[in-house]
Amino acid sequence: MPREALQRIAYVEDEPDIQEVAIIALESIGGYEVHAFDHAPPFLEQVEAMRPQLILLDVMLPGMTGPEILTELRTRPETKDIPVIFMTAKVQSTDHQRYLDLGAIRVIGKPFDPMSLSSEIEEAWNALED
Known part of the structure; x- marks a missing residue:
């Protein structure tokens, strides 16, 4: 069965x-x-109430x-x-691997291309196993 289409994203960025x-872009x-x-x-x-499918x-x-x-999200049953x-702007290979080891499905470097941001996120979403 195909994965549910991605619709709701929560995004935390201070800049x-x-x-x-x-x-x-999104x-x-x-x-x-x-x-x-x-x-x-x-x-x-608010994260549990908004029920995002993906978090940036x-x-x-x-x-x-x-x-x-x-780390906090992984301790909560709902998230x-x-x-x-x-x-992140920190795109050194060791940092990149550390973020993946923490459980991220992808790391997108900043600055990012606004025109391809959605397709990169969609690609990561579609690569997830059901």
């Missing part, structure tokens, strides 16, 4: 310009419903990093299986 470009080009947050506390309070996390965030957020993609 307003990057967040705005990504939201425009909504306009990808047709996704995006719920965006600029830091961890409101995201962690910046790595470097104030107060709580993306990897720390992922432990939601796929996570990291978006």
Whole structure:
């Protein structure tokens, strides 16, 4: 049975310009419903209620990093299986592998190409096993 189509994405990014470009790309080009947050506390309070199918996390965030957020999500029954993609300017191969080892399904480097962001996310989503 084919995987359910990706529709709802939660996105945590503290840089307003990057967040705005990504939201425009994901909504306009990808047709996704995006719920965006600029830091961890409101995201962690609302993530279960919004029921995202996929979570995009910046790595470097104030107060709580993306990897720390992922660790927290994995302790909650309602969010432990939601796929996570990291978006980061830290794209050294050792960092990249560490993020995958933490459980991310993909790492997207910044700056990203707004025109291909949705297709890259869709590719990662479709590569997941049912």
